[in-house]
């Protein structure tokens with residue numbers, strides 16, 4: 253009988269995916285193999301000549317077939333990587349996208365610079381006596397539409413002074429978020445609440461106002477939804493994608509309430525669709541609440557992240 257080694261399988265699955273038009277064929281082949289063989293991706297390369305057992309071959313065969321028919325590999329293996337963190341994933345939540353890492357990056361930069369500024373002020377006030385304890389300068393963050401909890405988890409894991417409230421309307425998605433938060437030991441700093449946008453946040457009980465509100469909400473318009481790739485449209489939750497005729501429904505509702513929930517010098521950071529920068533800038537300007545509205549492009553040169561600073565009163 254023919255012996256299938258890791259190397260041979262990796263090459264075969266990659267070629268099969270390429271032939272079937274699956275994008276990132278090599279990466280997806282590596283993800284399937286490393287999941288079935290319980291190895292890290294790098295370990296596939298250090299064990300290239302290892303023969304693969306029959307039961308594992310059968311599993312790989314079934315998964316490869318499903319992936320070639322457009323089923324997302326992250327759902328097939330139940331996990332993905334985001335901001336260098338291993339996260340659980342199920343078809344109840346959106347698969348975190350690499351573009352969203354830019355939002356996390358900007359959020360962490362903002363929180364760090366804010367901490368540095370307030371330390372400088374404290375320093376001046378205390379005439380040189382700076383307190384270094386981790387409890388100082390806690391920054392309150394709200395992550396609306398948290399899904400798998402990827403944004404909240406990445407911020408909390410990389411900024412020790414963040415306390416985060418994350419909300420989502422989908423209970424099954426929140427169960428995945430809870431598992432991810434537990435996996436990374438972030439339960440003490442992230443609170444998950446179930447409900448519509450800001451609704452589940454009771455200001456007096458949970459927090460007064462936030463330093464930063466972040467969100468990657470649903471933003472796909474009706475015409476874009478009809479044209480989505482099969483691997484997105486048929487597998488990812490519609491509630492995580494679709495946001496009305498022009499895709500701006502959820503943004504409108506966030507923008508309507510945000511003033512109440514942001515500190516006077518706080519900021520809002522949103523992931524946006526490639527064609528929404530102009531319309532959203534106008535909507536936000538009309539509130540009169542924000543200055544310094546910036547749109548940043550992703551690595552594909554599409555508008556992707558909107559940041560806005562609240563005008564201090």
Ligand SMILES: C[S@@+](CC[C@H](N)C(=O)[O-])C[C@H]1O[C@@H](n2cnc3c(N)ncnc32)[C@H](O)[C@@H]1O
Pocket residue numbers: 345346347348349352396397398399400401402403419420421422425447448449468469470471491492493502
């Ligand atoms: C685009 S996904 C983003 C998930 C995650 N933040 C990420 O970046 O991968 C949008 C999320 O918004 C949630 N959602 C949709 N409508 C909502 C609403 N009205 N209030 C709160 N969450 C909502 C969906 O359940 C979904 O988890």
